[in-house]
Amino acid sequence: MIFVLDEGISRQIADALRDGGHDVVCVWETTPSVADEAILAIAHERAALVLTQDKDFGELVYRQRLATAGVVLLRLAGLSQDKRAELVRAAVEQHGALLKRAFTVITPSLVRVRGRM
Numbered sequence: 001m002i003f004v005l006d007e008g009i010s011r012q013i014a015d016a017l018r019d020g021g022h023d024v025v026c027v028w029e030t031t032p033s034v035a036d037e038a039i040l041a042i043a044h045e046r047a048a049l050v051l052t053q054d055k056d057f058g059e060l061v062y063r064q065r066l067a068t069a070g071v072v073l074l075r076l077a078g079l080s081q082d083k084r085a086e087l088v089r090a091a092v093e094q095h096g097a098l099l100k101r102a103f104t105v106i107t108p109s110l111v112r113v114r115g116r117m
Contacts, residue, residue, distance in 0.1 A: 001022045001023070001048075001049065001092065001096075001099070001100075002022065002023040002024075002025070002046050002047060002048035002049070003017055003022055003023070003024050003025070003048055003049050003050075003051050003072075004025045004027065004039060004042055004043040004046065004048045004049070004050050004051070005024060005025065005026045005027060005028075005051045005052075006027055006036075006039055006050060006051065006052035006053070006054060006057075007027050007028045007032065007033070008052070008053050008054070009026075009051050009052065009053065009074070010081045010084065010085070011026075012081040012082055012084070012085040013051070013081070013084060013085045013088050014026050015085070016085035016086070016088060016089040017051075017088070017089065017092065019089075020089055020092065020093065022092070023048075025042070025046070025048065027039055027042075036054065036056055036057060036060055037060060037066060039052075040057070040060060040061075040066050040067070040068050041066075043068060043069060044067045044068055044069060046069075047069045048069055049069055049070040049071065049072055049099055049100065050068065050070070050071045050072065051072045051074065051088070052071065052072070052073055052074070053073070053074050053075075053076075054073075055073065057071045057073065058071075058073070058103065061103060062103070068101075069100060069101065070099050070100050070101050070102050070103070070104070071102075071103050071104070072088075072091075072099060072104045072105075072106060073103070073104065073105045073106070074088065074106050075105055075106065075107045076106065076107065076108060079108060087106060087108065088106060091104070091106050091111045094111070095111060095113055098113050099113065102114060102115060103115075
């Protein structure tokens, strides 16, 4: 799978995804301070999932109907970066292809995959 990581997503998560064999593009390395709409466009071009902590992506996807290959929203405040990376890696391994074209929310106790977009 291909992921585009929004600013604020840790290097530990990027490394965990890469270690799992996934391609990862980190916005903070390639295009820092880019608008959310541009992140969706970059991800859509690459057929990549956006990984973010920013709830505004829900607005862009559902209200503005911007094209996306999928969004994964992390709601993991208060956890160590290593624990966050572990939870993301486990969710990707467990749910795999279901994440494509879906809006997914990962919390410490739940992974919710919301239908096809």
